[in-house]
Amino acid sequence: MSEANNYILTMEGIDMAFPGVQALENVDFTLKRGEIHCLMGENGAGKSTLIKVLTGVHKPDAGKMILDGKVIHTKSPLHAQSLGISTVYQEVNLCTNLTVAENIYIGREPRRLGSIDWVKMNINATNLLKRLLNVNIDVSKSLGTYTVAIQQMVAIARALDISDAKILILDEPTSSLDLQETKQLFMVMRKLKSDGVGIIFITHFISQVYEVSDRITVLRNGKLVGTFETKALSRFELISKMIGRTLADLDEMTNIKLKTSKRIQSEPVLEAKNFGRAGEIKPFDLELHAGEVVGLAGLLGSGRTETASILFGVDRPDTGSMIFNGKSVSDYSPLGSIKRGVALCPEDRKAEGIVDDLTVRENIILALQANNGWLQYLNLQDQYELADKYIKMLNIATPSADQPVKNLSGGNQQKVILARWLATNPQVLILDEPTRGIDVGTKAEIQKLVLELADEGKACLFISSELEEVLRTSHRIAVLREREKVAEFSGEIDEHKIMHTMAGSSE
Amino acid sequence: MKKFKLNLSRNALSESKLLFPIIVLMLILLFDFIFIPGFFKIENRDGNLYGSVIDIMRNGSIVSLLAIGMTLVIATGGVDLSVGAVMAISASVAGILMNPSALKNEVFFVTDPTYTFQPLWVVILVPLIVAIICGIWNGMLVAFMRIQPMVATLILMIAGRGIAQLITNGLRVQITYRPFSLIGQGWFILPVSLYIVFVMLLITWAITRRTAIGMFIESVGINDRSSFFSGISEKNIKLMAYTFCGFCAGIAGLVACSNIKTSDANNIGLYTELDAILAVVIGGTSMAGGRFSLVASVIGALVMQAVTQTMYAVGVPAFALTAIKAVVVIIVILLFSDQVRNVIRGLGTQKNEV
Ligand SMILES: Nc1ncnc2c1ncn2[C@@H]1O[C@H](COP(=O)(O)OP(=O)(O)OP(=O)(O)O)[C@@H](O)[C@H]1O
Ligand SMILES: [Mg+2]
Numbered sequence: 021m022s023e024a025n026n027y028i029l030t031m032e033g034i035d036m037a038f039p040g041v042q043a044l045e046n047v048d049f050t051l052k053r054g055e056i057h058c059l060m061g062e063n064g065a066g067k068s069t070l071i072k073v074l075t076g077v078h079k080p081d082a083g084k085m086i087l088d089g090k091v092i093h094t095k096s097p098l099h100a101q102s103l104g105i106s107t108v109y110q111e112v113n114l115c116t117n118l119t120v121a122e123n124i125y126i127g128r129e130p131r132r133l134g135s136i137d138w139v140k141m142n143i144n145a146t147n148l149l150k151r152l153l154n155v156n157i158d159v160s161k162s163l164g165t166y167t168v169a170i171q172q173m174v175a176i177a178r179a180l181d182i183s184d185a186k187i188l189i190l191d192e193p194t195s196s197l198d199l200q201e202t203k204q205l206f207m208v209m210r211k212l213k214s215d216g217v218g219i220i221f222i223t224h225f226i227s228q229v230y231e232v233s234d235r236i237t238v239l240r241n242g243k244l245v246g247t248f249e250t251k252a253l254s255r256f257e258l259i260s261k262m263i264g265r266t267l268a269d270l271d272e273m274t275n276i277k278l279k280t281s282k283r284i285q286s287e288p289v290l291e292a293k294n295f296g297r298a299g300e301i302k303p304f305d306l307e308l309h310a311g312e313v314v315g316l317a318g319l320l321g322s323g324r325t326e327t328a329s330i331l332f333g334v335d336r337p338d339t340g341s342m343i344f345n346g347k348s349v350s351d352y353s354p355l356g357s358i359k360r361g362v363a364l365c366p367e368d369r370k371a372e373g374i375v376d377d378l379t380v381r382e383n384i385i386l387a388l389q390a391n392n393g394w395l396q397y398l399n400l401q402d403q404y405e406l407a408d409k410y411i412k413m414l415n416i417a418t419p420s421a422d423q424p425v426k427n428l429s430g431g432n433q434q435k436v437i438l439a440r441w442l443a444t445n446p447q448v449l450i451l452d453e454p455t456r457g458i459d460v461g462t463k464a465e466i467q468k469l470v471l472e473l474a475d476e477g478k479a480c481l482f483i484s485s486e487l488e489e490v491l492r493t494s495h496r497i498a499v500l501r502e503r504e505k506v507a508e509f510s511g512e513i514d515e516h517k518i519m520h521t522m523a524g525s526s527e
Numbered sequence: 528m529k530k531f532k533l534n535l536s537r538n539a540l541s542e543s544k545l546l547f548p549i550i551v552l553m554l555i556l557l558f559d560f561i562f563i564p565g566f567f568k569i570e571n572r573d574g575n576l577y578g579s580v581i582d583i584m585r586n587g588s589i590v591s592l593l594a595i596g597m598t599l600v601i602a603t604g605g606v607d608l609s610v611g612a613v614m615a616i617s618a619s620v621a622g623i624l625m626n627p628s629a630l631k632n633e634v635f636f637v638t639d640p641t642y643t644f645q646p647l648w649v650v651i652l653v654p655l656i657v658a659i660i661c662g663i664w665n666g667m668l669v670a671f672m673r674i675q676p677m678v679a680t681l682i683l684m685i686a687g688r689g690i691a692q693l694i695t696n697g698l699r700v701q702i703t704y705r706p707f708s709l710i711g712q713g714w715f716i717l718p719v720s721l722y723i724v725f726v727m728l729l730i731t732w733a734i735t736r737r738t739a740i741g742m743f744i745e746s747v748g749i750n751d752r753s754s755f756f757s758g759i760s761e762k763n764i765k766l767m768a769y770t771f772c773g774f775c776a777g778i779a780g781l782v783a784c785s786n787i788k789t790s791d792a793n794n795i796g797l798y799t800e801l802d803a804i805l806a807v808v809i810g811g812t813s814m815a816g817g818r819f820s821l822v823a824s825v826i827g828a829l830v831m832q833a834v835t836q837t838m839y840a841v842g843v844p845a846f847a848l849t850a851i852k853a854v855v856v857i858i859v860i861l862l863f864s865d866q867v868r869n870v871i872r873g874l875g876t877q878k879n880e881v
Contacts, residue, residue: 358757373753373756375745375749378742386754387758391758393739394740394743397739398739
């Protein structure tokens with residue numbers, strides 16, 4: 021009995037079906053007061069769906085939800101919020117054309133004499149971001165001008181600031197955050213936990229799970245595997261419970277790396293000289309060679325994404341030149357890059373990646389089709405073959421190639437974008453956070469894939485906020501700091517040295 | 528398991544763009560069948576077919592043509608308010624090419640049905656080229672000058688009629704040239720304008736669905752930034768859509784003036800842009816852009832025409848027509864909105880639970 025009282029939330033026998041997909045099947049979930057509870061599972065396991073059932077985005081086909089001893093039927097996210105359920109959704113659902121401050125206070129703006137007190141709102145927002153997450157930004161600029169990571173933190177700040185929350189839900193809030201920001205977020209979470217708030221935390225970073233959580237619930241294919249005390253479950257057990265088998269050794273990867281590094285061509289495919297754009301990235305030199313993976317490391321705001329954008333021609337350089345296969349480049353545009361054989365898998369999946377109403381098939385062939393031109397329309401059979409090939413290769417969970425991509429889980433959408441760029445069969449592959457939101461098993465597979473692609477003779481630029489991942493996949497690492505390329509490491513790479521270079525501190 | 532099936536059918540219903548406009552059209556025709564005697568009677572005069580249903584299709588051909596072009600524009604996330612004015616321009620150019628007397632400021636009535644100043648192919652080609660130029664103008668403003676579509680096309684909507692007036696020197700130009708009037712008035716078993724709509728629909732469908740253009744248009748309409756990253760030239764796609772829309776308006780203008788045997792710069796195409804936009808919306812294309820269906824838009828145009836014709840048939844006075852039409856349109860669009868659909872869906876699931 022006392023045990024039951026301890027639960028702030030109980031979900032029982034939740035069923036939820038989408039056309040062709042049983043997303044949740046008889047799932048039970050409990051949340052205690054003052055606990056951090058991790059929800060784990062592969063891409064498409066049903067984690068986000070469970071959250072959306074709780075917050076009233078989806079109406080479950082069956083099941084019961086009890087909040088604080090009372091049965092609830094959440095009708096909408098707004099309704100859930102009024103019941104004390106504060107949520108950061110996986111797909112940041114803020115308005116990019118409003119300012120940061122407006123996004124934080126939308127619907128609850130500070131008022132003076134009946135009208136919105138803009139000055140106070142901006143001050144409050146600045147303080148809130150500073151105090152909670154240690155973020156210093158201009159809150160009067162529109163949200164769209166900031167990177168995904170900042171947008172993510174704004175979404176978190178908004179959720180954290182809602183004062184009378186009983187439950188806080190964070191669906192992959194750390195997917196594009198760096199170590200530092202993640203630490204900061206964990207501090208806030210621990211504080212809320214000690215205030216008695218129940219926190220549901222979804223992540224694909226196993227180490228974060230062990231750092232903050234008290235209990236873990238694992239889902240697989242929409243079914244409950246079980247709920248465990250974090251202390252009593254080893255990482256190995258956790259991963260095998262998630263994927264239903266044991267994870268192949270990562271050792272194999274390091275071997276591939278050794279193998280491929282011998283194949284690096286001496287002539288660069290792509291050579292950027294004194295390449296830069298004012299306000300985005302200071303002029304830099306960079307060479308990409310066939311057979312090689314170059315990692316790009318740097319802290320949040322160091323200019324990683326800007327480097328990728330300018331190399332791909334999203335933004336034009338205002339200084340410097342680029343030589344591709346020995347020829348000087350003049351057409352700086354995405355289409356020009358695609359035609360040369362350059363691909364960019366962008367960081368911001370929602371804004372720059374998926375075309376959400378188009379099907380998985382259409383999303384996969386999009387860039388290839390743009391390259392071929394509108395007249396050479398791939399015939400449907402080839403389209404399906406291509407789509408099915410990548411669905412299989414990247415293990416994309418979808419009922420069919422004709423599913424609108426918006427109906428896929430976040431991680432599977434990411435795989436579709438990756439597939440789009442692989443389908444163009446590029447010579448140079450720029451990957452900006454390609455494993456963002458991707459589950460552990462698939463993540464290792466994608467890293468392996470990148471190394472295999474290099475082995476086949478492609479040049480890869482691998483960008484990730486996760487240093488470990490960069491280290492594991494790269495033959496050479498370029499480090500960025502404050503929008504400037506400050507160093508390059510190759511050979512035996514020392515992790516600590518890179519970390520110090522990133523932070524700009526001496527050893 | 529039963530629930531699962533229900534889910535599927537519900538989804539198929541909301542996915543198919545054709546179903547909704549067809550249902551609405553059926554409902555209106557059912558109303559006509561019950562309340563208007565002889566509505567479905569079709570006469571055969573000298574091998575040509577006549578009747579109310581055929582009238583709906585014939586009178587609806589102008590809005591159908593506009594709706595075809597408008598569909599592409601709306602699918603890119605834009606709108607073209609100038610189609611009515613472009614119709615007037617195209618009609619004026621055609622009129623003056625057949626009967627240039629207006630330019631000399633003399634009102635002189637031609638009565639000879641074989642008289643024309645320029646040969647038929649010039650009379651058809653030149654207005655279409657002018658209409659295409661109008662479309663390019665709109666497209667440039669929207670795609671390259673980044674002016675809001677509503678504002679950009681408003682310019683030509685207002686200026687266009689003035690231009691049409693200038694072309695005809697402010698006069699209504701009589702058209703007597705018989706071969707030209709066949710376009711709007713001719714009959715070959717079915718009205719000639721129906722064949723024009725059909726051919727345009729077929730050509731447009733082939734251009735959009737047998738090439739990658741259709742997918743590119745939808746992609747740009749759904750997410751122009753993602754499309755840009757994928758190498759789709761968002762600007763060229765938009766330019767193309769507006770240009771094509773101008774072309775369609777040009778054809779509609781020819782049909783219209785041929786039908787009334789007059790190039791009336793003041794009245795040709797007046798308010799038709801609204802009918803065309805509504806036809807597209809009824810056809811299920813979102814004003815925000817994205818997925819489109821040309822056939823559904825044409826059925827939407829027929830819905831618009833059927834409503835008008837039914838009003839006339841039941842004796843609604845002309846002055847009340849627009850008001851009642853507005854009410855019907857509101858109901859139709861509400862029925863199709865996501866909000867209402869969700870409510871209906873909600874009712875469905877509640878029943879499920881019991
Ligand atoms: N609106 C929808 N329509 C149809 N299918 C959906 C919809 N939303 C989710 N699904 C399906 O439900 C399943 C579970 O998706 P969910 O988003 O819950 O996964 P997840 O565990 O959050 O995965 P990820 O780690 O990738 O975020 C997936 O197979 C997905 O394709
Ligand atoms: Mg998810």
